[in-house]
Amino acid sequence: MISSIDLMLLSLVVICAIAAINVKDLLAATMIFGVYSFLMCLLWATMGAVDVAFTEATIGAGISTILFIGAILHTTRRSKD
Numbered sequence: 001m002i003s004s005i006d007l008m009l010l011s012l013v014v015i016c017a018i019a020a021i022n023v024k025d026l027l028a029a030t031m032i033f034g035v036y037s038f039l040m041c042l043l044w045a046t047m048g049a050v051d052v053a054f055t056e057a058t059i060g061a062g063i064s065t066i067l068f069i070g071a072i073l074h075t076t077r078r079s080k081d
Helices: 004-022 026-046 050-073
Strands: none
Touching: 004 026, 026 050
């Protein structure tokens, strides 16, 4: 059976995925992607896959988010959207 915590986490993951696709600002999309990765980490942990959750937390929510933010801060805008 699926518990209420799993359903809540899954719905938050879907909301974050849709929000990351629809947001216009790259920095905001990166932050939402970091939240998405952290929620996936929690989802993996509730399913009992602690090793996958740890990897998702370190690589997905940690290193990838920092590298994306660093890349965004080193770029410039071409237009004034």
